[in-house]
Amino acid sequence: MTKQSNVKxxxxxxxxxxxNRLKISQEILAEKTNLHRNYIGxxxxxxxxxxxxxxxxxxxxxxxxxxxxxxxx
Amino acid sequence: MTKQSNVKxxxxxxxxxxxNRLKISQEILAEKTNLHRNYIGxxxxxxxxxxxxxxxxxxxxxxxxxxxxxxxx
Numbered sequence: 001m002t003k004q005s006n007v008k009x010x011x012x013x014x015x016x017x018x019x020n021r022l023k024i025s026q027e028i029l030a031e032k033t034n035l036h037r038n039y040i041g042x043x044x045x046x047x048x049x050x051x052x053x054x055x056x057x058x059x060x061x062x063x064x065x066x067x068x069x070x071x072x073x
Numbered sequence: 074m075t076k077q078s079n080v081k082x083x084x085x086x087x088x089x090x091x092x093n094r095l096k097i098s099q100e101i102l103a104e105k106t107n108l109h110r111n112y113i114g115x116x117x118x119x120x121x122x123x124x125x126x127x128x129x130x131x132x133x134x135x136x137x138x139x140x141x142x143x144x145x146x
Contacts, residue, residue: 007129007139049124055143056080066080067140070128 009046010072011055016044018062018069032061082119083145084128089117091135091142105134 019029026044030037035057042048043058050058059066092102099117103110108130115121116131123131132139 004126004129007125011125049126051122051124052080052084052128053077053122055125056077065146066143067146070139070143073138073140 008049011050011069012044012046012048014069014072015040015058015062018064019044022062029058029061033057081122084123084142085117085119085121087142087145088113088131088135091137092117095135102131102134106130 015029019026024032026040027037030040033040033054035054039048040058043050043054055066055069059069062069088102092099097105099113100110103113106113106127108127112121113131116123128139128142132142135142
């Protein structure tokens, strides 16, 4: 059962998985999303409680659906 | 194609759909999520760019997966 505290970590791991699958760097993902590189790093480490619209930006940049990044339940 | 501006509206419509499916009021959903009733109303009207953890709280209270609330793409 996913606990609330794990949601950021599981989401971040999904972002990292898809970024690596595409063989792009955090810098490139930052550019594609217009978000700061440090922010992308923090998202991947599960440190960010990011918003709906940033989830959307990241999913589009990774070429996946928003629900794909939340498929850990 | 979902546009970023529609994400909040589509998410809110999904919350309202599942809340009505369960036949519970916004007040009850607010109590179950420990979020304010006005906030729930604003989410359903697509006015809130809510966070990952609030998406989690609302999905658990509605008995659905987070990805179910984002399945509009």
